[in-house]
Amino acid sequence: MISSASRPSPANLALSRKEDFKEFVDAPRRMQPETLNREALRALGATVRVVYDRARREWHANLGPIRTPQLASLHEDLWDVVDSNLQDGDKAKGAVAVDAFPGLGKTTAVLAFAREFHRREIAEHGAFTAQGHERWPVCRVGLTGNTGMKDLNRAMLEFFGHPGRQNSTAAQLGLQALDCVLSCEVRLLILDDLHFLKWRKTSGIEVSNHLKWIANEFPVTLLKVGVGLADKGLFSEGEAAGETILAQTGRRTTRLDMPPFAIDTEQGRRHWRQLLLAVEQRVVLADTYPGMLADDLSDYLFARSTGHIGSLITLINRGCQRAQRTGAERLTQDLLDRVKNDEAAEEARKELECALHAGKATSRPHTVRAAG
């Protein structure tokens, strides 16, 4: 066990072990450093300035999670499912799949949910089970490249710190994992980046079977997270051979999406603006001003991120680091132009910029444009 004296730095948490997960759940909210104006900044002594700048760098690198409409609606849906899954253990429970493109905030939203769920369960039922085991309401496994069934089972055991034997078969490891899940009274099993699971040519029937076994035998809500899960045939009605098996999985799985921000409707533009206002309040630079992002950089930021929250946050984070380092102390188009963003966002940017420049599109709500 990790004592609070040797609390690991949040930067070192891998969340693949229960102790790390607990640290994540119990970690107090980061405190936003106070925004100092230029004068106050100059007045800081050298040592204090170093500490302050370090605090700002860490803060900007960990913005959020911001309660976006996507995150809020995902959480509502997840609560519906986990709360309706209170049937007795002998009934198969509904599963959920969060299936969306990379960088849309799936992992962030799911972890934020897991944290709330863990806290609620511990508050209601206590930290130990009736049998005296530690209670772990959530088990979270992040898959890595080319994980097979056996690795998946082993990863579950690793979460619990159970020394799964090297020479055990996939089935034996699976049973040991089931044992951990039962004794720790796990209620939510999260499999993140499920698309990394090895999908055989046999249209994933083996995988589907295994997940079905978990869904049937484990008294948990299974939460699958990944990219293009539908395309992998995870919930499709399937073809010929595996038809019934896949259909069964499909029938029990609720698919939830996390769409990017879009500016083709007034409501979409309003959501985009609210996101920028929320981000703006989190920027700790001496020369920030209201409307720095939401008014002056709205179109620009949309073009550079194409409405993907991951790309937006990366850009803002890097921009803030640069503004702080160079002494610019505010975000401008000029400064952000020099900041590189991820490849996918850069690719999509050009086309969108043309439309925005030509006045064919705008990211700002009508009401704001009329007022401004």
Ligand SMILES: Nc1ncnc2c1ncn2[C@@H]1O[C@H](COP(=O)(O)OP(=O)(O)OP(=O)(O)O)[C@@H](O)[C@H]1O
């Ligand atoms: N609600 C949010 N508030 C603040 N930042 C967010 C939010 N959602 C996502 N981000 C930022 O976007 C980045 C990408 O998000 P995340 O890793 O959750 O996406 P993902 O959909 O899981 O992507 P992948 O499919 O690549 O795993 C995060 O590192 C985080 O900085």
Ligand SMILES: [Mg+2]
């Ligand atoms: Mg992810």
